[in-house]
Amino acid sequence: MIPELGHFALALAVAIAAAQAVLPLWGAHERDPRLMAAAPGLALGQMIALLASYACLIWSAVVDDFSVYNIAENSSSTKPLLYKITGTWGNHEGSILLWCLILAVCGGAVGLFGRRLPSPLRARVIGVLGCVSAGFLLFTLTASNPFTRLWPPPINGHDMNPLLQDPGLAFHPPVLYSGYIGFSIPFAFAIAALLEGRVDAAWGRWVRPWTLAAWSLLTGGIALGSWWAYYELGWGGYWFWDPVENASLLPWLAGTALLHSAIVVEKREALKIWTILLAIGTFSLSLCGTFLVRSGILNSVHAFAVSPTRGVFILVLLALVIGSSLVLFAFRAPAMAPTGIFAPISREGTLVLNNVLLCSICAVVLTGTTYPLFSAVFGEKLSVGPPYFELTVFPLCIPLFAAMSVGQVLPWKRAALWPALRRLWWAALAAAVVAAVVAFGVHHALTALGFGAAAWLILGALAEPVQRLRLFRVPFSHARARAAAQPMAVWGSAIAHAGLGVTVAGIAGMTLAMHLIVAVAPGHTAHLDGYDFTLLDLHDASGPNYTARVADLRITHHGQEIATLHPMRRHFTIQNQTTADTAIQTNGFRDLYTVLGGERDGKAILRLNVNPLAPWIWFGALVMACGGALSLADRRLRIGAPARRRREAAVYGAAE
Amino acid sequence: MTRPARAALALCLALLLPPAAHAIGDPGEMLANPAQEQRAERIGEQLRCLVCQNESIEQSNAGLARDLRRIIRQQVVAGKTDEQIIHWMVARYGDFVLLKPPFDPSTLLLWGAPVLAVGAGAAAILLVRRRSAAAPVPLSEEERKQASELLGR
Amino acid sequence: MTPLQRRALLLAPFGFAAIGGSAMWVLLERLRDGAYDPHAVPDPMVGKPVPHFALPGLQPGSGFDTAEVLKHAPLLLNFFASWCLPCAQEATELMRLKQRGLPIWGVVYKDKPDAAAAFLKQNGNPYRRVAVDEPGRVAIDFGLYGVPETYLVDRQGILRWRWAGGLSPSVVRDWLTPLLKTYT
Secondary structure (H helix, E strand, C coil): CHHHHHHHHHHHHHHHHHHHHHHHHHHHHHCCHHHHHHHHHHHHHHHHHHHHHHHHHHHHHHCCCCCEHHHHHHCCCCCCHHHHHHHHHCCHHHHHHHHHHHHHHHHHHHHHHCCCCCHHHHHHHHHHHHHHHHHHHHHHHHHCCCCCECCCCCCCCCCCCHHHCCHHHHHHHHHHHHHHHHCHHHHHHHHHHHHHCCCCHHHHHHHHHHHHHHHHHHHHHHHHHHHHHHHHCCCCCCCCCCHHHHHHHHHHHHHHHHHHHHHHHHHHCCCHHHHHHHHHHHHHHHHHHHHHHHHCCCCCCCCCCCCHHHHHHHHHHHHHHHHHHHHHHHHHHHHCCCCCCCCCCCHHHHHHHHHHHHHHHHHHHHHHHHHHHHHHHCCCCCCCCHHHHHHHHHHHHHHHHHHHHHHHHCCCCCCCHHHHHHHCHHHHHHHHHHHHHHHHHHCCHHHHHHHHHHHHHHHHHHHHHHHHHCCCCCCHHHHHHHHHHCCHHHHHHHHHHHHHHHHHHHHHHHCCCEEEEEEECCCCEEEECCEEEEEEEEEEEEECCEEEEEEEEEEEECCEEEEEECCEEEEECCCCEEEEECEEEECCCEEEEEEEEEEECCEEEEEEEEEECHHHHHHHHHHHHHHHHHHHCCHHHHHCCHHHHHHHHHHHHHHC | CCHHHHHHHHHHHHHHCCCCCCCCCCHHHCCCCHHHHHHHHHHHHCEECCCCCCCECCCCCCHHHHHHHHHHHHHHHCCCCHHHHHHHHHHHHCHHHECCCCCCHHHHHHHHHHHHHHHHHHHHHHHHHHHHCCCCCCCCHHHHHHHHHHHCC | CCHHHHHHHHHHHHHHHHHHHHHHHHHHHHHHHCCCCCCCCCCCCCCCECCCCEECECCCCCCEEHHHHHHHCCEEEEEECCCCHHHHHHHHHHHHHHHCCCCEEEEEECCCHHHHHHHHHHHCCCCCEEEEECCCHHHHHCCCCCCCEEEEECCCCEEEEEEECCCCHHHHHHHHHHHHHHHC
């Protein structure tokens, strides 16, 4: 019964999405206020229908309804409750339904929070979202239906891949998808602007909070995925330049560029055409990522096992969405004439440089990821691995990081470079000192460069607030008063840029990671980098759907006890798979990473890592996401639009 | 490229490339001599594991990866150079086994991508600036009269 | 810049997207036909002579080496193991090839001789000769990366074809049979 309700809700959502696609756009074209006003209602309706549908899927998983084919394939009665719920998005059909749900939530959010938008713009945005939704819902309903039934239902399901039975699964896909799909809103804004034939400063201001929200979520999602891979897969690695990982990095890079170029649109009404193209491009990259993962043409450890037929459906959908938006762009973009000008050396100038470099990195990663596919079309088999990406991306990051801190101290419109650089002298000095100290200490050029860059980024990020508060130049109480008056975006941007510096420091620290693979008998000790790992005991344990072999490891550092860790190997009975679970102890500055690799002759084969500054990689990403979220709280983003209407009313009032 | 230049380039690349992570191997696999073991690991990190997706043979747990790791260590102990070992692998599995794509005409676009991308960006900027810096159209006779009237001269 | 140039520049993103989309379409079609396998590894050994090797036989004294292969070429060399499911699945197709009179020699990869013998008893023995490569080193010399894999050796002892994966009737019909006409 419940699955049928879910199925019905899904079909209802398709119908509502179709209405949402047609009616508001027609209303905006015909300037019919009723049709335009229907938009938020339709968007909310679609959202509620899909919430109901997904709730039915979760319900079926929780009650172990194995008559639903999806549940039978991916769940089992012995699976813990958390994974029954979160496992609904651990397979293709469920995750596509989640995709549609989040897309509907985006539409609903525009309906709910976009009340201050002018009615035609809001109607067009919701209408475009409706078009995309309708396409994906149709695909879900016909080719990827999670509610298909299985009769007779089996006694028990096939259980889920053990690698996915992890708390990381609970958070990584929803946050990541929210980021991916969140960029549909700036995309819709761009299409709406093209349809309207107008991009102005107000548009730039309206589009920014949605872009910020999507960007923060995507940053969080990528970081969660990287962290999950780090502690789940047992190698101590955190980024493999895997095609699916790159598919998530591409919209992030384009989205960061979009975030910054939207600022120029708002300030100078310049870079309009570029920003529109970028908004279309970011969402297109999200969609392409979805396609690559689910079509089966990629060789990746993350890829869902899907059939080529589905791939064709998604490709057609993509062709319609991306193709039509790019054609619309080609024909309507010339109508957007830039009005503002700025000097090359100015904050806008560095934002342009930022865009060029970020989009170049994006283009390089895109080339590297898709090159094997294009070679395959010509019959050649080419392998593009991490060395390519490291050799091409790192050199582009250097000018990017250098410009990042400089850009934040340059004034708008026109600036002199040397006075601005002089303001950063302390950051440059600190960076040089840090790099020199590290180079002297570890004799590794990349590590020294990384730490130097991190110091430059973190201190450079503080330069703008320091300048705005006139810190060290006025009494502290004055500076504090100025601080209270600063818009949130100043703090948000400083924190986000500093967060990147923290991540870079973490990555640099990880280049110094040490590892040891050793066979240890119970009672004996292994030594690594000043830490002593004593194997106390090897014993059995069991869980709801697995049996385990656990090693008790006591770790001491120069005699002082640090922790007792329990790395284990779990054998999942139904899926007949064994996973090695790492045990990690962190003090915020280094991770002690232990894995039980197996046993031989009564000895445990242990893999031990000391990972300096590993937590900073993800902590930095968290700081970045927080910075983005903080900027959302800027009251200028909330007040922006109505001021125009009030001013118009005042003018008319005065005329009367 | 001359041999000293090639060695220098290799050194630069080696310094630029960060060390990668490794699979749970058997400690019995590791060579006694740490310098040789590190050399073997470096070579293994450049080779793709063909059974798993997108891992090097040092990272992979697969049987084939273990065999290939063992072969590399045997050859390192036997005194073969890095180039000879990699050539041995490529002879059996093709260029595909290298994680770093080769520099040849078919990968021109691939390795040229960063330069092309930045170049395209710079070209676009120059194009836009040249267009906006174009001289304004000179005024016609009527427009000139209008302008002088407005300016009051 | 003329309006036409401007229009062309603005259509460039669409152009790139169209090229990309077409390429993906081609790959999807080939994926459906089976002409494209994202997990496949290229075959650099094809066109090269059979590598030097010598292996013991499944039955004592019935092993073979490169010279033996050259003497009895052309033949099909098939690597298999008892623990490999697709090997069991391709057994029927191999028996059919044996009926056609094609000489097939087998190599046991990373398996115990007893287990391999039991496998052959259960699934039928299409091989005229069977050797055992327990450590798997000889297989690496052939560029093998999994089982089952099949190689076609021509009269001169050159490897002419390699198929990674189980032999199905369509594979034999579309890929092997034309080559057999040329090289045997």
